Amino acid sequence: MIITVQIFLLMMVLAGVGIILFTRNIVHAAYALCLTLLGIAGVYVLVMSELLAVVQIMLYAGGVVILLAFGVMMTNRLRGEKVLSGSNNKWIGRIISVGVFAGLCYLISISPFQTTSVEKNEDQIAQIGVSFLTDHIVAFELIAFVLLVALVGAAYLAKNAADE
Amino acid sequence: MSEQMLTYYLYLAAFLFASGTYIVLTRRSAIFVLIGVELMLNGANVVLASFSQFDPAMNGQIFAIFAVVLTVCEVSIALAILLNIYRKSRVSNLDELNQIGNT
Amino acid sequence: MDGVGTKWWPYKHKGSVNEVLIISLLFLPLAGGVFGMLFKNTSYSIGGIGLSFAASLLVIINSIEFNTAIQWLPDYSLGIKLDSTAAILICLVTLISLLVHTFSLEYMREDDGKHRYFAKLGLFTFSMIGLLLADHLILLFVFWELVGLTSYLLIGFWYKKDGIPASARLSFMVNRIADVALLAGILMINNSGSLNISELSGTWLFLPSILVAIGAFGKSAQLPFSGWLTKAMVGPTPVSALIHAATMVAAGVYLLFRVAPFMHESTLIIVALTGTFTALYGGLCALFQHDIKKVLAYSTISQLGYMVMGIGVGAGSASIFHLFTHAFFKAGLFLGAGAIIHYLHQVTKADAQDMRNMGGLKKALPWTYSTFLVCALALTGIPFFSGFMSKEGIIIAGWEWAEQIGAWAYIVPDVGLITAFLTALYVGRMVLLVFYSENRLEEKIVAFSENLSLKVPLIVLALGSFWFVFDWNPFAHESRLSGYWSSTPSHSSDSISLIVMILSTLLAISGLVLAYSFFKPGSNYEQSFSKLEVGKFKLAFNGFYLVALYQSIGRGFSRFSQFTFAVDQMVVDGFIHFVGVGSVVISKVIALIDRFMVDGPVNLCGHISAFVGKRVAGLSSRDIQTQLAWLLAGVILILSWILFF
Structure with a gap:
C-alpha cells in the first residue's frame, strides 16, 4: 500500500518537475511548482516528518506560489497574453545538470548507509516544539529575527514600489 | 530495506536538485530562476527529511523547517526587489538585467 | 781572371783587364748604337763596333779565357764563359758586323730612319755576343x-x-x-x-x-x-x-x-x-x-x-x-x-x-x-x-x-x-x-x-x-x-x-x-x-707552299681559340649562370619553407594562445547564469577528480 502512495507521489513530483522543465509559460511553471511542492509534502509524510509536511503545504504551496503568481502578474506589461520566457545556453545547462545529477547519483550509490530502526514517535509536534525551545533555541530566536527583518524589508520595498 | 528506500529518496532529491540547476542555468526570466531555486532547496529538504526518520531527536526535520522559513523570507525579498526593478526599468529578463547592472 | 761566383758588376775590382775587355766586347756595340741614335751621328755606331772588333782580336791574340757568373738569385748563378770557340766566333760576328755597318753607311745614307737602324744593329750585335758568351x-x-x-x-x-x-x-x-x-x-x-x-x-x-x-x-x-x-x-x-x-x-x-x-x-x-x-x-x-x-x-x-x-x-x-x-x-x-x-x-x-x-x-x-x-x-x-x-x-x-x-x-x-x-x-x-x-x-x-x-x-x-x-x-x-x-x-x-x-x-x-x-x-x-712566268715549277717557286701552311695553321688555331671561347662562354658562363639561378631558386624555396614550417608553428602557438585567451576571457562574463554554469562545471570536475584519482 505504501508503494502505491510512493508511486503516486513520485509521479506527481515528476509531472510537476517535467512541466517546469519543458514549458515556456511562467504561469504554468508556477502552478506546476505548486503541484511539485504538494507532492514533496506527501513525500515528507512518508518519511515521517509530519510537521514538515504541514509546514511545506502552508508556507510553500500556500505562500510562495502565490507570491510567485503575483510577481508574474505584476512584472509583465501586457494583459491577456501568455507570459513566455525563452532559455539560454540550453546545452550547457543540460550537460551541467546531467553532470550534477550523475555525480550525486554516483555518490549516493557508493555511500554505505547504515540505518537503525527507530520506533515510531506519536507525538512529533510536541517533541519538536520542546526541542525548538530547548535544543535549538538560538536558531529559533534567530529565525524569528530573520522573519522580522524580512517582513520589515519587504514592507519597505513594497512601500517604495507602491509610492511610484 | 530501509537503506534502499533511503537511497530512492536520495535519488529523488538529486533529481530535484539537478532540474533546479537546469532551470537556474537556462531560463531567461527572473521569476523562472526563482522557481528553479525553489526546486533546489526542496531537493535539499527532502534529503534532510529522509535522514531524519532514523533520528530520534528529529534534527533533520527541524533543520528542514528552518530551511523552509528562510526560503520564504528569501523569496519575498527577492520578489520585492524584482518588483522594484521592474517599476524602475520595465525589465524582467536576466539578460537585460545584467546589462542594467553594468551600464 | 776571376773565378766563378763573383758579382757581375766588376768595377769593384779595378785593374782586372780581362773583365774590362769582356765588358767592352759586349756593351760597346750597344752603346755605340744608342749614342748614335741619340746624337744622330753614325760615327758612334761605327766606333763602337770597331772597338769591339779590336777587343775581340785582342782576346784571340792573347788567348784569354774567362769564366764567371751572374748572381741572379741568392743561390742561383748564371754562368758566363769565354773559351776559344766563343772567342773565335765573337771575332767573326764583330768583323761581319763591322763590315755591314760600313756598307750601311752608304746603303742607308738617304734613309730617314738610319739612326734607328744603326741602333738596332748595335742591339743585335750586343745580343749575338751575349749569346756566345x-x-x-x-x-x-x-x-x-x-x-x-x-x-x-x-x-x-x-x-x-x-x-x-x-x-x-x-x-x-x-x-x-x-x-x-x-x-x-x-x-x-x-x-x-x-x-x-x-x-x-x-x-x-x-x-x-x-x-x-x-x-x-x-x-x-x-x-x-x-x-x-x-x-x-x-x-x-x-x-x-x-x-x-x-x-x-x-x-x-x-x-x-x-x-x-x-x-x-x-x-x-x-x-x-x-x-x-x-x-x-x-x-x-x-x-x-x-x-x-x-x-x-x-x-x-x-x-x-x-x-x-x-x-x-x-x-x-x-x-x-x-x-x-x-x-x-x-x-x-x-x-x-x-x-x-x-x-x-x-x-x-x-x-x-x-x-x-x-x-x-x-x-x-x-x-x-x-x-x-x-x-x-x-x-x-x-x-x-x-x-x-x-x-x-x-x-x-x-x-x-x-x-x-x-x-x-x-x-x-x-x-x-x-x-x-x-x-x-x-x-x-x-x-x-x-x-x-x-x-x-x-x-x-x-x-x-x-x-x-x-x-x-x-x-x-x-x-x-x-x-x-x-x-x-x-x-x-x-x-x-x-x-x-x-x-x-x-x-x-x-x-x-x-x-x-x-x-x-x-x-x-x-x-x-x-x-x-x-x-x-x-x-x-x-x-x-724576262718574260718568265712561274709556269710549271710553281711548287718549287712557292717554296713548296710552306708559308701558306703556316698561315693556314695560324687560321685554324685562331678558329680553335674562338671555339674554345664560345665553349667557355656557353659552358662555363652557363654553368655559373645556372649556379647563380639555382642558388636564387634554392633560397626562395628555403624562404618558402621558412615561412610555412617555421613561422607556421610559431603563428599557430600565437593563435592558440589568442584563442584560449579569448575563450578563457569569456569565462568572466557578465551573465550570471554563465558564471553559475562554470561554477558548477568546476565543482563537478573537482568532484570527479577526488572520486576517481
Missing part, C-alpha cells in the same frame, strides 16, 4: 730571344710599307714557336742537374734532346720552320747579310754544337736527316726563283741544312768550320746583291730585286761583279775556295757516319752530294742572269762608280772566301782555325776523303757547266727569262 742555358735563352727580337725589329724596319709588318711578325712568330720547344727542353734538363753548359754531364733523355733540337731548327730555318727566312727578305739587304746569312741563323748551329755531346742518339739521327732534307729543299727552291734575295735566302737554308747535318753525323767541328766560311761568302753575296739593288734603285723605278730586270751588269758594276763571282764560286764548293774545304769536311764525316750506322744512312751523304750539284746549278744561273748578257731593263745602264763604303766590305769578304785564309792547302778539309773549336783532331781515312773530294768537285763543275749551257748569253732560256 752565355754558359748557362737560361742566360743563353735570354739572348736567343733578344736576337730574335732584334731580327724582327730589323726585318720590319720599313714598317710603313704594306706587307712588311706582317712578314716581320711571321718571322718572329715562327721563331717563337720553336723557342717554346727550346724552353721546354731546357726546363726538362733542369731537373737533372746544373744548366751551365760547362757543367753538363751524362746523356739526356730523348724528349729534352728533341725539344732543344726543335728550338735550334727554328732559329736556323730547318724544315718545317724554313718559311720565315724567305719572308725576312723584305728588310734592308745589309740586315739580311748580317743576320740571316752569317750570324743569327748560325746561332742554332752553335747551340747544337755545344749540347751535341749530351744529346740522345736518336735525336742526333733526326737532326742529321732534317739537315739533309732541308739542304735538298733549299737547293730545289733556289733554282726556280726570280728574286735575287730569295735565291740567296733559299741558298742559306740549304747551307744551314749542311751545317745541321754535320752536327747530326757527329762532325761538330766541320759544321763550325762551314759556319765560318759560309758567313764570309754568304755575307759577301748578300752585300753584293745589296750593291746591285742600291744601284738599280737609283736608275729605275722597277722592282730592283727582280732578276728579270737585271743582266749585263758586269760592265756597270765591276767591283761588285768580281767579288760576287768569288763568293759565288766559294758557295759552289770549287777547290781553291773556302767553301770547298768546309763542305768536304761535312760530307766526308757524313760518309763515315753512314758506314757505321748502316746502309740506309748513306742517304745523308748522297743527298748532300746531290745538293752540291744543285747549288752549283742555281749559283751559275744567278751569276749568268745578273751579270752577263744584255740588260733587260728599259733604261740604259752606265758604268757606275761604286762608293768606297760599298766596295771595302765586299773586298774583305771576297778575300775571306779564298782558301788561303784557312789553310795553305787548297784541298784540305780542315783549317788551322779548327784548333779553336775542336780539341780532338778529326781522323778520317784518306780514301774516303779522296773519293768525296773528287766526286763533289765533279758535281760542282758539271753543275756550273749545265748552268752555262742553259743560261749562257743568247740561249733560249736566257732570252725568254
